Amino acid sequence: MSAAAADIGATAGQDRFAQATQLQLTWWRFRRHRLALISLFIVALFYAVAVFADFLAISDPHATDARRSFIPPQAIHLFDDGAFRPHVYGLRGVRDPQTFKLVYTPDPNRKLPVTLFARGYDYALFGLFETNIHLLGIEGGSRGDGIFLLGTDQLGRDLYSRMVVATRVSLSIGLAGVTLSLLLGVLLGGISGLYGGWVDTVIQRVIEILRSIPTIPLWMGLAAALPNTWSVTQVYLAITVIISLIGWTDLARVVRGRFLSLREEDFVVAAELAGASQGRIIFRHMLPSFASHIIAAVSLALPAMIVSETALSFLGLGLRPPAVSWGILLQDAQNIQVLAGAPWLLSAAVPVTVVILAFNFLGDGLRDAADPYG
């Protein structure tokens, strides 16, 4: 029987594997999923943008100026007479005598130098530090001059700056919604799976009823019930609650299923037979076993939340201006006439698509990696 003991005699490589925790095993497996790894990077990038939104924005996302409405996207010229001197051209608005539309033409004689860490509008970094430093800005322009990387909207607000700032609301509403869903889902799903019986039946029926209600009419009804005297923040919170009202059901089902299967698992029975308390069994044995599944479920629930917010705001049921979110930006692109004249307004759909795809791939990778023992 020393043979059995001998074959555990391990090399350094095996040792690393043998002593790897679940987190390490999960990470090793996740790393092999290329697409998920790239997606993780993209998602992280998006959240970094959300955190540093005001710093990355160029001009005040709320500042309107009728004299610069519908400016098309503008390019930054890097070289000036062969020397590296990034600049943008000043714009001259001329009214078209036939259509009476304001047409902007770049004026090559008026070069506005682009600088890093320029002074711009005032904001508070992380909501704490009052500052006015922005990543990009122009030197010495007159009023109405600016960098419009993605053009401007009807009210003359810089679309790029608005999109950057919208990231904050759109991504955080997903997080807040998922957090709320997670709390509800884990709590109710846990009770359902752990106690079973009639409690389980009641909770499951409630979930089925909630899921059978068509979401758009439900949201419309709830959104219409929000008093329009509420502030932007209040509406934001209310929308979060509305979205997570449906969102929790999925998580509750995942949690319930895991509890049900784990309750029968031999190592849980073993702990019970050893005399372990109910709390120890739940927190030491059961929860760690499906924490990874919850993380995967959350990363798949997040994009659904983001899409919900975007869709609601697009339909005018969610957030309202002056709040800035991707859905609100897309609202401007609803009108076919506006769209024909200013197609760049649709560019707000790009970050939505990219972040949702990234979240889905990330969730897929996490789900595959979640159970390194499977």
Place this chain on the structure above:
Amino acid sequence: MNVLEVSELRKHYPIRAGLLRREVGRVRAVDGVSFHIAAGETLALVGESGCGKTTVSRCILRALRATSGEIRFAPEDGRVVELVGLPKRQLRPLRRHMQMIFQDPYSSLNPRMMVGDIIAEPLKVNGVPAAERQARVLELLDLVQMPASARSRFPHAFSGGQRQRIGIARALALQPRLVVADEPVSALDVSVQAQIINLLLDLQDRLRLSMLFVAHDLGVVRHVSDRVAVMYVGRIVEVAPTATLYRTPRHPYTEALLAAVPAPDPARRGRQLAVLGEVADPANPPPGCAFHPRCPYAVERCRIERPELTEVTPGRWTSCHRARELELAGVG
């Protein structure tokens, strides 16, 4: 001195149907099982899957609540506790005296815990101080012939046989009076089975363990058990000392099980006796002797009257109407 006495143990599962969940029938998983285990003795509980042997073992450990019957357990000399009706709070301090070895060495160890922590868990929840736990874990690893370095590894680093040793170490951590081994080797390779059986034999000698050894074939049981109880559809059909049971079975079902034991002897090949048909449905057992539809010796009486478990010769009990007349084939 008996460590365990089980009498008339029953575990029925109601079958519910309809909107009002009315009870329309019962699955009699265990239907009146009685046996005892003396101190230091190993009793094997044998039967096909679905015969209720695992249910019996889980009822004894109170992982399941028995429907009726009595389970008298002696956690220490001179003290006997009745387990069936015992409230949960009074049950917990008793848990340490009876431990279980699981069938599946993969699902019985928490993959998120290091082996040292797994073995130490019973000690920890029963309030053994940390320093003592450390020493005890090393002692236990040594007892099951595992290197001390296994302590800081995770279960995924070990093979099935090694994991089963870890499971055994965990079961022995609290020095239980009674160990219930639920098919401890049936999930393992044949070569590894022998190692685990040898380990159990060695531990029986050294620790004077009382053990209930659940198995689904008579092959592995022969070496470990002092007595064998054969179960069929929720009832015990034969109990006898191991050697006697193997040599002269008194119940046709035992004979069939013995014939099913693979023998590495080509001469025996011809007389393999297959049990025909499926095991009876415990929700709807056949009338009379539950085994009669599959029994080659069944007569009219077997179809009508259920045989009681009776003592045919001292120490051996069987429930067959024809126990005294039949000449059944055993193995040498």
